[in-house]
Amino acid sequence: MGIPGRTDDHQWSQQHLSHYVEGELRPRARHRLDRHAWECVDCLRGIRAMRALVHAVQGLDGLAGVRAPATIFDRVRLAGAGGSPSSQNT
Ligand SMILES: [Zn+2]
Numbered sequence: 001m002g003i004p005g006r007t008d009d010h011q012w013s014q015q016h017l018s019h020y021v022e023g024e025l026r027p028r029a030r031h032r033l034d035r036h037a038w039e040c041v042d043c044l045r046g047i048r049a050m051r052a053l054v055h056a057v058q059g060l061d062g063l064a065g066v067r068a069p070a071t072i073f074d075r076v077r078l079a080g081a082g083g084s085p086s087s088q089n090t
Contacts, residue, residue: 009036013043021050 013036019025020033037043 010040010043013037013040014046017043017046017050018054021047021054 009032013020013033016025016029016033020030025033033043037047
């Protein structure tokens with residue numbers, strides 16, 4: 001307690017957690033947050049939580065990028081048309 005600038009550092013760190021985790025901070029700012037998180041459990045937790053969040057979001061993006069096989073659409077279309085596939089080899 002009573003450390004000058006600690007509160008400022010804390011508020012600043014809280015505001016830049018997401019940038020820090022995404023690697024968008026300049027080296028100097030990154031170092032500042034690093035140093036603060038070293039002695040601030042709140043910010044350390046914040047970084048971990050933010051990392052987990054970023055990781056989860058990236059995971060969702062990965063899922064969205066996966067395309068369903070075209071055959072699925074063919075089957076749905078055929079089923080919707082009410083007809084049986086005329087060229088089914090299996
Ligand atoms: Zn802090």
